[in-house]
Amino acid sequence: MSDVEIIGTPERTVSRRKFIMGVIAAGATTSSVGYLFKGPQPLLGALAVQGSVERLITLNVNGQQRRVDVLNQETLAFTLRYKLGLTGTKLGCDRAECGACTVLIDGVNSYSCSVLTHTVRGSEIVTIEGLEAPDGTLHPVQQAVLDEGGFQCAFCAPGFIMSMVAMVEANPNPTREEAAQALSGNLCRCADYDKILTSAMRAAELSRQQA
């Protein structure tokens, strides 16, 4: 043992009851997976001010209406990953600096780490899980990536793929430079950019064929 004085240990044993209380305090009993966030207890209820948001909302994700309990300060990335179990959306930096969390909000690629879930309540959200058809047919972009041997570690892949989807919608016939511009908000630390660009060009090609 070192001679560091530690106040608070040996800590009290946390009883099962305490745990449950903690969970309730965290306002997370309504969701089986949603205990990531603590709510603003002091303000809740006491301040039913006009214009303030309600916590239980309906979110349109991948074409489904999902009822979900969302805290005020919750980002879309957290709601997707921890409330809705859509862990395909990755958190690489949580600061709009890497693009791993990119999803489509009303068809536009956006960093889900940097938007409040409440802000996009009325929007259509599409994540990587929403691209594949119910019968397992891959989205042309996914197919293109598969054809071209895809990514390396692929932690950035869901974000890149969502940006490619936005790209082929906005510009189905891009040059390689334009594709690079369209994907410039996504970082790949494996720097597999050449293969990614080739995949993007193939994605545009497959999309054109499908259209």
Added chain:
Amino acid sequence: MAVIRDMIPAFELFQPTSADDAIELLIRYGEDGWVLGGGMDSFDWWKERIKRPTAVVDLVNVDELHGIRTTADGIEIGAMTTLTEVATHPELLANYSVLTDAASQIATPQIRNRGTIAGNLIQDTRCWYYRGGWPCYRAGGNTCYASAPTAMNREHAILGTSRCVAVSPSDSAPALIALDAQFVIKGSRGERVVDAEDFFMRPSVDIERMTILKPGELLTTIRIPSTWAGATFYYEKIEDRKAWDFALMTVASAMRINGGVIEDLRMAVNGAAPFPIRLEDSERVLRGQTPSEEIGLRAGEVAIRDAQPLRHNDFKLPLMRNLIRRAVRGAGV
């Protein structure tokens, strides 16, 4: 500081549907209130837990703040218009391309898709001492760490400093100054309209704010007069990486050239000072002149006459001079 914060503290969230309601809420919460536009700056502060608003007023549902309108004497951009919308708007592309050039080079596509034109103008400085939560002047403390002789200040200011040497990070600001834009500010006592170049706070006046906006005020509209429509524009941004990075320096100019002579012009840079600066001295040098390498160089030299580099940002002097030269060259030497 190595305290890893990361999780956003709780706040009350409001989504009013009108600017007036938003202003009312902001007045009610005063310094504890926070305007949420695109959020590209806000989230950073919240996640770092350096700024902890009690109430956040999300403007997403305030329709009157969205959109681009052509008016009798120019064009109006709602504060909540995204940078992508600005960068791709046909009328802006056709007649005010200095602004679309600027907007299209901001950060990344995703940031432009959510980030707003007002947010780009209002965003806080990126001085890493300040953003790191150091108790500097701008944070209400009594020190500028960034101007110390030992400091790492490659990105910092060479002009217009006063205790604080942080730079304004806005890429769209110099373009709007070049276009002689006006900003409409709404508050509890109605509207006021200010010139773009007067919108940005000098640290000598208030070291803790980047703009003249007071708590309870909203920037609602950007008005671009038709004065400079279709003029000869130049915009250039120099940054380290071609995406994400804040500018080391940007230059924007609008010139009216007639018979090979610069009849009139407006020119601004950012990344040089704690606020975007209009280059009136350079404009004076250039007005009435035929664009040439020599006059461009002179305009550049004039602009950096009073510049005072810190230990690591001496390069900004030649950079600023050269960008001004290039703007003149862009007018067709």
Added chain:
Amino acid sequence: MAEKLIGQDIAPDDLHAKITGRAKYAEDFKADGMVFAKLLASPMPHCRVLRIDASAALAMDGVFGILTADEVPQSEFGEQCLTNEPLYEGEAVLALAAVDETTAADAIELIKVDFEPLPFVLSPLDSLRPGSPNARLQGNTTVGRDWVSLKWTEEDFANAPEGSMPMPDTVLDADGEVIVRKATTEWMVGDIEAGFAAADLILDETIVHQSVTHHPMEPRTTMAYWQNGRLFIHTSTQSLVRTRAAVASQLDLDIEDVVMIGEYCGGGFGSKIAGSTIQLVPALFSRKINRPVMLRITRAEETYLGRARPGMQARVRIGFRADGRITALDFYAVGDGGPYAGGDQNASASTASLTYTPLNMRYRGVAMRTNTPPKAAQRGPGGAQIIGMLEPLMDKAARELGIDRLALRRLNAPEANVEYGPRGSTLTSVFVREAIDQGRELFGWEERISRSGQLNGTKRTGIGVGVSPYTAGSRGFDGLLVIRPDGIVQIHQGLGNLGTNSNFDTARAAADVLGIEWDQVEVVFGDTSRHLPWSAVQAGSQTTHAHTRANHAAGLDAKQKLQEIAARDLGGRPEDYDTSDGRVYRRSNPSQGMTLGRAATRAIQLGGRYSGEEFDDNLNDMTKASVTALAGQGLVAAARDTFGGSGGLQSWVVGFAEVELDIETGKVDVIHYTAVTDCGVVVHPRGLGGQIFGGSFQGMGMAMSQKWVFDPVWGVSFAKRLYTARPPGILDVPIDVQWAAVGIPDPQTPVGAKGIGEPCVGAGSAALTSAIADALEGKCLCRTPLSPDVLLSELEGREPAYGPLDLHV
């Protein structure tokens, strides 16, 4: 006969999961009752924890306790997962667990820790100055296993020319015993003074290479829980079975009591070779509070805890003969090892020795500790730094001697019989001259070099080349496969899965021995409960070489067993049988044979060594345990790589770049990049291309933009965000690129393949430093990163942006 799988473009098996979002990385798991841990990190670069008051935090609802340094395994010299004497800003002091992360963050803020600041040092050279602080209380470096406080004298510093790094000599007595030590590692091959005497041109340069954080996309998150004394740990690691072994050893557990799940790893580049120290926190915390603990690492924490490539301050003197041959290379380096290691400079020295084969060489290295985040191997450790710094100097020499830059490199490049480094190391093969020649053609050297220095508007063209070797393999690991009664060949792989495709690509070696199609193969990986063989660490570009061999061995074992079963059932001798297209059959009468599935059923019936009940004793214990667990499930083949060989493995990448330097802004655009590699047989062309360009682009980022910045007064880091650390994005790398492989098999390995991950970084970095120097009309700035500020100051003839020995800028 099935076409050989080696050499084909086959999409890796896990790609479908990766592109649909099904691939689960460590952070994507949850377990019933899981709680979240957060770290309290040191705000100071060096301090001592005096007192921790966690009472307010522990009183919060939803808080489950704290874990302190007193409760984690102690380590006298090395790094602990939590510490009471933080040695860098951001080092973890304690962890707190709570019901959710916001509660944990709120609670952490309530913990009061009294820190006593201690002296700190950021730059390794500073720690050599007389009277300067040491990074550790014990000293600033180690000699043998002893800590020492190594200082140079004022005289040593005064003796160096202005702006140059000193090169003080260690003082020896008559018997060669050290009287006054100046460096921690010294060696000499040949006679350095004679070498310089024979030189017609001597270059003498001080060089500074930044440290750069690895910054894998996935932070090193870990989730752990215990069941009946067994640890289940989901973690982000480059290796798998080796990380499992490391965790078992650190926690003093039986290896069988650690179940490690790491199916996907979001990048490592050397920073997660055996996982990471911090992964012990959830394991220990979970045991303490008896519930699953998730420790989600943030990007800022990743910057602190996530390792970095060691920077160095160095000086090099190189003597050239008039024909360009290097007669003497004198390299003196002070390496930044962070608080726990010694830096990369020794590897730099041996890489220089191999790349340029100087006739005489002296190396002196000082392995310094600093109070900066821990350093670790990063893709081409030591090699990437020295190649990036020396290649522009080769150009400078060529320029001054009036000879072709490629010719100078070719002249000094090693041949097959090379002996390099202090111990005269040898190689299995080397075809770098072939790579240079092929690159000359592919890049169009003659045409492009004619554009060197041309000014187009404000942009000046620069042509650069980097010749970069690095380690590419090891030997002696195990292969393990099961041929199931359904005919599927289940190939078990104990490697990590960080996107190099090693698990899949090296499995091809076994499949090729059996002559089967890829769709008959199922690769088992990523979860130690699935019975994996002992493997190399996924580092040092070992796996392509090591595991094509191991899988080749397992394939031969399987084939042998198939032949024996066939001979037993169908008559004849085993040698009469061959395997291909999912069958084992008689060579003389292919219709006579059986499917692999049938043979597997027979193997189960036969038992013994056919079904894994018996196995070779030379297998590793972990492989033996896996074979035992798999026994009876089919035809079990397990074999150790005993193919042998002499000499080390090195692969080469020769990178060629054309850049345009804007002389008014200092901005560099990379117009074109060509890379040619000597990595033996190409296993997976598309994967190889990805590795070459990815590594090269990482090197370009290192050369041009990537930052590592500290405030010198407070010792606090700034480049801890991605937007301040500036790893290259898709717009910063060239779009016009091409690659080729020499493709000559390594003669000492059955498959002929060598690894490739490492040398690309040095090639990319050096091609740019060389091209930028070319665009500066030969001026070598000898530092990284060559960002616009540095270049513009040079172009404008202003005072340099940084002092010649300034580090951490």
Added chain:
Amino acid sequence: MELWRRAANPWGQEVLIGISWDLMWAAVFAGLAFTLAHAVWAKWLAPAASTDASGGSSVAGLPAQILRHALSERVFHWVMSAAMLVLLVTAFAPVMGIQFPWVTIHWIAGLVLTATIAYHIVHATFWQDFWAMWVNGADIKAGVAELSHMLGRNGTEVPKAAKYPIDHKMFHHGAAVSGLVAIVTGIFMMLRIDTWLGAANPYLLNISDSSWGVVYVVHGISGVALFGLIITHIYFAIRPDKWWITKSMIYGFIGRDKYEENFDPARWVIPGAEPQQEELVPAGVGSPVGGVDDAAASAGGGDPAAGGGDGPAGGGDATPVVEDAPAGGDDEESGESSSGERTSEAGGLD
């Protein structure tokens, strides 16, 4: 109310960074409350003028106008006041919401203040009666009596004052201490901004950030104290019943009647007049010698005639220091002739 502003330094240690601006508001409030209370008291509650045992002074040979502040003192006072006002305005107006570029003005005004104070210290030490501002036993007695009187003990006799009554002296000392502290801390603080002293360098002198915090706090406290003091000072200066004192800081003179009414001739000896008692000033210092050469304007105002530098000057010259005003104005203005000027008057922060 917070007293201090604290912040975490870059190492997370809590350090002082300055005073809370609440303190400024407290000073404003205290100053205004005091003046209000005093005004109310003076208008409605003040007891009748005290009776002094000595009654109205009557000193033979008193001129009609008595010089109270020499020109040099008055110039000093007003320059210093201007600097002080500028300092207070530049310090506190931005905090109150009136924003302008204040820093440069503030430190330049600070340098002006420093120069005036330095002049004053030297002047008071070597050319003036340094001890005239000293609080002595008589002052304290007078102060106690005055207080008793103010508290309504009507019978109390309040002795007449020396040249500077105790309240003036206390104000002077309060302002002197606050001012000096503000000056010393302010000069340190200039190291942390770009000034003529050089570029900002927070690490100069190697002072720890917590010590810097103390410097800022002390500067803040002295500033706030000055703010409060100046509020009350201005209040008294503009009160009609004190206007004659204020005027003396403008024109230099008080009327004979005021002298006789308020001052003890024994304690403020007018040279040339007949002292009735031993002077109280310590031996060896500033015997009442002449020297006001530069007497100024007419007490009645209007005619700004300058006193000649010729006549009454001269060290040790016992010529009357006061002429009837207005003095003949044919000489050229000269406020500077007084190298030998010695009076018993301490220049005052009156």
